[in-house]
Amino acid sequence: MAEVWTIAEASGGTLKEVSFELLARGRSLADELGVPLASVVLTDEIEEAELQRLASYGADIIYAERDPRLAPFTVASHAAFLTALVTRHAPQIILAAATTSGRTLLPYLAVKLGCGLTADCTALAIEEGTGNLLQIRPAIGGNIMATIKSPDHRPQMATIRPRSTPLPSPDHARRATIIPIAVTDDFHDPVQVLSLRPFGDQSSSIENAAIVVSGGKGLKKRDNFTLIEDLAAALGGAVGASRDAVDRGWASYPHQVGLSGKTISPELYVAVGISGAIQHLAGIKTAKTIVAINRDSEANILALADIAIIGDLFAIIPVLLRRLEERRTIE
Amino acid sequence: MHIIVPIKQVPQSSDVKMDPVTGTMIRSARSSVLNPLDLYALEAALHLKDEHGAQVTVVTMGPPSAVQILKEALSMGADRAVHLTDRLFGGGDTYATSYVLSRAIEKIGSFDLVITGERATDGDTAQVGPGIASWLDLALATYVSAIEEVADGHLIAERLIEEGYQRVRVSLPALLTVVKEIAIPRLPTLRGKKRAMGKEIETWDAEAIAADRTKIGLKGSPTRVVQIETPKVARSALIYHADGDEATVQACDHLLDFLQERNLLAEVHHG
Ligand SMILES: Cc1cc2nc3c(=O)[nH]c(=O)nc-3n(C[C@H](O)[C@H](O)[C@H](O)COP(=O)(O)OP(=O)(O)OC[C@H]3O[C@@H](n4cnc5c(N)ncnc54)[C@H](O)[C@@H]3O)c2cc1C
Ligand SMILES: Nc1ncnc2c1ncn2[C@@H]1O[C@H](COP(=O)(O)O)[C@@H](O)[C@H]1O
Numbered sequence: 001m002a003e004v005w006t007i008a009e010a011s012g013g014t015l016k017e018v019s020f021e022l023l024a025r026g027r028s029l030a031d032e033l034g035v036p037l038a039s040v041v042l043t044d045e046i047e048e049a050e051l052q053r054l055a056s057y058g059a060d061i062i063y064a065e066r067d068p069r070l071a072p073f074t075v076a077s078h079a080a081f082l083t084a085l086v087t088r089h090a091p092q093i094i095l096a097a098a099t100t101s102g103r104t105l106l107p108y109l110a111v112k113l114g115c116g117l118t119a120d121c122t123a124l125a126i127e128e129g130t131g132n133l134l135q136i137r138p139a140i141g142g143n144i145m146a147t148i149k150s151p152d153h154r155p156q157m158a159t160i161r162p163r164s165t166p167l168p169s170p171d172h173a174r175r176a177t178i179i180p181i182a183v184t185d186d187f188h189d190p191v192q193v194l195s196l197r198p199f200g201d202q203s204s205s206i207e208n209a210a211i212v213v214s215g216g217k218g219l220k221k222r223d224n225f226t227l228i229e230d231l232a233a234a235l236g237g238a239v240g241a242s243r244d245a246v247d248r249g250w251a252s253y254p255h256q257v258g259l260s261g262k263t264i265s266p267e268l269y270v271a272v273g274i275s276g277a278i279q280h281l282a283g284i285k286t287a288k289t290i291v292a293i294n295r296d297s298e299a300n301i302l303a304l305a306d307i308a309i310i311g312d313l314f315a316i317i318p319v320l321l322r323r324l325e326e327r328r329t330i331e
Numbered sequence: 332m333h334i335i336v337p338i339k340q341v342p343q344s345s346d347v348k349m350d351p352v353t354g355t356m357i358r359s360a361r362s363s364v365l366n367p368l369d370l371y372a373l374e375a376a377l378h379l380k381d382e383h384g385a386q387v388t389v390v391t392m393g394p395p396s397a398v399q400i401l402k403e404a405l406s407m408g409a410d411r412a413v414h415l416t417d418r419l420f421g422g423g424d425t426y427a428t429s430y431v432l433s434r435a436i437e438k439i440g441s442f443d444l445v446i447t448g449e450r451a452t453d454g455d456t457a458q459v460g461p462g463i464a465s466w467l468d469l470a471l472a473t474y475v476s477a478i479e480e481v482a483d484g485h486l487i488a489e490r491l492i493e494e495g496y497q498r499v500r501v502s503l504p505a506l507l508t509v510v511k512e513i514a515i516p517r518l519p520t521l522r523g524k525k526r527a528m529g530k531e532i533e534t535w536d537a538e539a540i541a542a543d544r545t546k547i548g549l550k551g552s553p554t555r556v557v558q559i560e561t562p563k564v565a566r567s568a569l570i571y572h573a574d575g576d577e578a579t580v581q582a583c584d585h586l587l588d589f590l591q592e593r594n595l596l597a598e599v600h601h602g
Contacts, residue, residue: 011494072497075461075471100492104473107425107458111465116426116553119456134557139455140342147558190470190502194487198495205493211595235596253476253512254491259452260368260511268595289593291586292568302568307589309582311573320583324596327587 002092002154003038003061004030007082007105008054009097010043011071015050017208018097020057021165025124026095027058029133032126035092036060039176040085042078044071048178055176057168063089065181069189072196073101076189079109084183086113091155093133095124098159099207106159116150117157120263122164122286133158141259141278142285162207163265164286199254206255211237211268212287214257216280217244218273218294218313225250227317228272234324235270242274258283273313276301293317332385332481333442334376337432337463338369338404340397341453365400368448370516372509375478376446377408377517383481386410388439392420392431398532405527406519413439417536422549425454429462431547434540436467444486445506449474460508470505476512 006026008019023039030037038061039054045066054062063085069077082105086094094109096102098120110117118135125134127149133156135148150156199205206212213235215228225245232239241251243258257264259279269287274280276292276299284290284304292305293313302308309316343362376387389404391397392415401412415435423431436445445464450457457473464471476496477489490497491510501507519527537547545551569589571582590596 074499075464075473079465100474100490103457104461104471107429107456107461108465108471110426110458111429111462114426114553116424117458118554119425119458140453141455143561145560145562146556147560148554148556150553151555153553190505191472192500194498194500196495196497207493253510256511268590268593289590289595290566291590297570297572302570304566305568306566307569307571307586309571309573309586311579311582315579316573316583319579320586323580323583323587327596 001035002090003036004033004093005091005095005155006037006039006059007094007096007102008039008041009099009101010041010046010050013043013046013050015041015046015053017167018099018162019054020167020170021162022095022097022160023054023057023059024165024168025160026093029093029124029126030060033092033131038063038091040082041065042067042070042081042181044068051178052175053170055174056170056172058174059176062176062178063181064178065183072193073105074189074191074193075104075108076191077187078105079112080187081181081183082109083112085181086155094155094157096157096159098161102159106157110157113155115153115155115157117159118148118150119159120161121158122161124158124160132156138285141282161263161265161286163210206238206240206257206266207262207264209238209264210266211235211270212240212257212264212266213237213270213272214240214242214274215245215250215272216242216274217248219245219250222248222250224314227313230321231270231272231317234321235268237266237268237270240264240269242277242280271301271305272317274301275299276304332379332383332444333388334379334385334444334446335388335390335436335439335442336369336373336376336404336409336446337436337459338373338389338391338400339366339448339451340364340391340393340400341366341451363396363399365403366448366451366453368450368452368511371511371513372446372448373404373407373409374514374516375507375509376444378514379444379478379481380408388413388442390415390432390435390439392416392423392428392435401532402527403519405530406523407517408523412530412532414532414534415536415540416534419537419542419544419548422552423547424552424554425456425458425462426553427547427551429459429466430551431540431542432459433463433466434542435535436463438535438540443503443505445469445504447506447508449508449510457508460506464506467506470502472499472501472505473508475507475509478507478513
């Protein structure tokens with residue numbers, strides 16, 4: 001019975017959370033199809049106990065390869081292992097995360113395997129009757145939802161947007177069979193990772209943050225941007241920015257949300273002094289809750305917001321911070 | 332050095348507005364533009380040309396109207412333009428598109444670098460760049476935010492990934508997909524426009540690139556779009572006006588209540 005696979009991501013011996021999100025997706029597909037769910041881990045070092053966490057989130061089988069050449073991620077080496085593994089086991093579905101690695105590896109692999117691939121899906125289903133995978137994704141800046149399938153090619157491949165899947169509670173009693181991959185071919189990766197310069201501040205990684213507080217041109221100048229940083233800190237979130245704010249140097253490019261920046265799906269998005277141009281909205285269409293603070297009651301952002309305060313942000317943010325603080329001290 | 336830049340024509344999004352009632356997109360004009368993210372790829376190539384001397388070839392697969400973006404690229408400073416156009420190419424997904432582009436790149440020949448945009452703003456897949464690299468077995472570095480050094484047979488680049496900036500050494504020939512941070516695109520100049528007018532745009536069809544008919548167009552595409560929906564955004568914002576001190580405090584409290592109800596104040600680590 002052709003398996004359903006997920007591609008796990010790990011770094012420094014620890015699995016990343018997206019690995020479990022993928023398993024949550026994969027589990028329901030595998031159950032519906034009545035086939036085993038396997039997770040593939042390609043990394044340098046990882047403990048057995050850590051690998052078994054994949055079982056607690058639903059994996060029946062774990063294909064694991066530990067090889068110093070596999071971390072940090074480079075595409076040619078990962079694709080070499082995976083091409084061999086796929087040829088050997090012929091899975092029917094492969095899911096990976098729509099991260100910088102997943103979005104590099106899967107299109108490269110899809111061409112090697114002669115298969116279709118759907119990018120950045122937010123929903124998946126099994127088509128009744130045919131058993132085909134229905135892959136649902138936003139396109140054109142989130143303005144349309146397209147359902148895509150690959151009826152005549154196997155495996156069917158998709159990348160899944162991180163944070164678009166709620167995590168089930170793990171079942172720590174579950175165990176999976178760990179199968180070493182052991183493809184011993186000698187290969188040379190033409191890309192070599194030399195070093196990593198981590199973001200200076202924690203607030204940079206907006207794609208993984210549950211809460212993102214963004215500021216736009218309404219902040220008026222760089223010094224005022226500390227209001228955004230303060231609000232982000234008070235809410236336990238990361239700092240985002242509109243393109244106008246980034247172009248003015250109030251925040252650096254990794255913070256930019258939108259069409260030419262990042263597409264994010266946080267639990268909470270707070271847009272302060274941001275008009276909500278279509279290119280900005282393209283990056284936040286799938287955020288769960290959107291808050292707008294804007295003095296313009298006609299601002300575009302209100303089309304997407306769940307709640308808005310209309311007024312001067314310079315008056316509102318300090319009060320908001322104070323009231324939040326007071327709430328916490330009372331508790 | 333010879334650099335090939337695949338560029339795409341996409342529908343314009345800049346003067347698109349949101350319909351406040353349905354939450355869907357209103358397109359004022361059905362005009363087409365050069366994919367804005369490809370401007371960064373083109374600029375990165377032109378910058379290398381300025382610094383090191385290079386030949387820059389742009390290539391697009393698209394309908395006859397796509398010559399427009401090739402002319403734009405020529406007037407910015409590209410040296411050569413190739414237009415891949417054939418009814419047989421129509422309806423291609425990223426697999427078929429990357430195949431056609433890879434055949435064309437092979438025919439253009441003797442290149443050191445292929446630079447693509449991170450993604451096209453219409454399809455929004457970011458799959459064509461890595462796909463081309465796979466067809467041609469090129470070294471691949473995605474999300475490149477800076478090219479630090481180009482030497483004989485390799486380059487050093489910086490990639491913007493989730494954890495920060497990663498430095499990589501990439502053997503040539505290679506394909507890079509680049510992000511906005513790499514460069515500030517130049518504007519076409521009048522002189523450039525004049526020069527571009529004198530340049531011929533080469534037009535190639537499926538036969539010219541000896542494309543395998545089973546790998547191109549809709550027929551050659553493994554994926555099928557079976558349904559398109561325009562989701563209505565059901566959100567209609569609760570609105571609070573912060574006029575005056577008291578109203579501001581009340582509005583803030585409403586907001587905090589709202590967040591608390593949705594459990595969004597729960598996880599806060601408070602220092
Ligand atoms: C190809 C292309 C790609 C693009 N990519 C992106 C992208 O990735 N991300 C992005 O964000 N944009 C992008 N843009 C730009 C986008 O079109 C807008 O220009 C930009 O988002 C506007 O930023 P803003 O909302 O900060 O500024 P503005 O549109 O100027 O909005 C400022 C807002 O602040 C409010 N305001 C002002 N003062 C106050 C105050 N005191 N209190 C409360 N509210 C106040 C105003 O009412 C207004 O709504 C792109 C554009 C193009 C053409
Ligand atoms: N039809 C095309 N012609 C030329 N280049 C293309 C075409 N489609 C995509 N590309 C290139 O591939 C990149 C990624 O596009 P996409 O995978 O469609 O998001 C774009 O930024 C272009 O550089």
